[in-house]
Amino acid sequence: MSKGTIIITGASAGLGAEMARQFAALGYDLGLSARRTDRLEALREQIVSAHPDRRVVLKALDVTDDEAVFRVFEEIAADFGTVDRVIVNAGLGKGAALGKGRYDANRQTAVTNFLGALAQAEAAMKIFRAQSRGHLVMISSMSALRGMRKAMTVYAATKAGVAAIAEGLRSERVPGLDVSVIYPGYIRSEMNEHVRQKTRFMVDTEVGVRSMVAAIEKRKVKAYVPAWPWVPIGFAMKRLPLSVVRKLS
Template structure:
């Protein structure tokens, strides 16, 4: 089977990124997978190769907070695969603590990974897309981006709001041949939230949640709240309810 195109996914060694790689491979895409943990990437590539032997999977170690490495790795992967048709800015951290409680280190690390790292990835991706004349930039945000969240979620939510704003700014620019999507996942089980109680209301398993993400990405939706139920109606409530009500959601 010929390839449907090439997709670069960061943070692909676990969670949503890992499952996106599997599902996009099943749809017929060649993959460029990046993460800090190359041993996990190698296991993933081996599994994809066994299930889909006609797919090409290129791997690179990448820490998205290393600006130089981001630009270099994106260029290397584009050269190896011939083109990068879609970039999924997925790498992220969920660390955090209430502001002023002595954990600036954790909040800063989350901000550097989730926002500055996303900025570097977006810059590197857009350089490639402008040169190619085509591309699809996908930013993975969060439902928490819709309003300010309290306590340990404050910095995380702010970074994800920043990611969504980057995407909207690029859409407004209307770069010829380039589509920009932002995906707002709700409660999807992943390595990042494995400490959260299993019975959290509306939590879905990784495969189900990622399937909703992949469907929205394939449709190149500008914005997608996933899974649509219950997160589309909840998104409306989150943007309109008083903060006194919203704080109970975090």
């Protein structure tokens, strides 16, 4: 018997793919979306092989296509009859220092990470309001806690915006709605595979995502993950002078 249905965007690799594996192991049916459907197909085969009772629906989706976001979410909801949780995970890590001639990369990150997240939140909330229940999970970043420098400036700003959307929805106190914001620290993923392997505090994907999944299952309002060392680092980041914070980016 299914524990419920979860939509995960950006599920073809990295944190999204690993969340899919771990939530399937917990007993959830999944609606997975991403641009790269070949990877989604391989992921579904892996999940169903390990958990034959799980149902996995795949949809091609570019989250910068507003109409597609609403259509795909509605199709998944129709396939399953209900959606218990939506994890807004799809994101992009391109970026450059402002004024360095890479506005195209910064804009692409802003559109994907913020406008794409807004479209996903709108589509999810349309379903949840109709159901009078649901759990919206926004994947932010520890970088959202303060302004970051150079190539991280726009990325951090988009992730702060994602967290602000979640807080606004919590403030609205929509009946039956739970909202969680997850702030991952350094978790190995496709997005940061170019980062040197010995980055301090970097953890493997499976380990980091296990912390994310645990926080999501508890429906935490806010979670810095993994808790060690990111809870104390998060506390410090909000209070340290910018001259110290800049060394973290």
